[in-house]
Amino acid sequence: xxxxxxxxxxxxxxxxxxxxxxxxxxxxxxxxxxxxxxxxxxxxxxxxxxxxxxxxxxxxxxxxxxxxxxxxxxxxxxxxxxxxxxxxxxxxxxxxxxxxxxxxxxxxx
Numbered sequence: 127x128x129x130x131x132x133x134x135x136x137x138x139x140x141x142x143x144x145x146x147x148x149x150x151x152x153x154x155x156x157x158x159x160x161x162x163x164x165x166x167x168x169x170x171x172x173x174x175x176x177x178x179x180x181x182x183x184x185x186x187x188x189x190x191x192x193x194x195x196x197x198x199x200x201x202x203x204x205x206x207x208x209x210x211x212x213x214x215x216x217x218x219x220x221x222x223x224x225x226x227x228x229x230x231x232x233x234x235x
Contacts, residue, residue, distance in 0.1 A: 149215070192206060
């Protein structure tokens with residue numbers, strides 16, 4: 127019995143110290159399937175949870191961790207999915223949508 131307990135504790139420790147990056151990114155990708163254009167910020171929070179609090183977030187562009195590229199413990203923009211709002215409503219998400227909006231001079235303020 128003590129061996130099983132030791133293995134369970136070791137597994138729990140490994141999962142908790144590896145950062146929940148894999149589970150977070152998997153959950154975030156799965157949760158995007160529940161998002162719909164026109165949702166309020168609160169509805170997005172209910173579906174996706176709290177966005178990252180990194181320097182590149184703004185009130186109308188939130189970022190969620192979706193893929194590991196660097197394994198360095200830091201979240202970078204290329205590892206995240208932007209979620210965009212206008213007038214408090216969800217207008218789109220994903221890098222393709224963000225690039226289309228940004229480069230078409232429809233800046234999200």
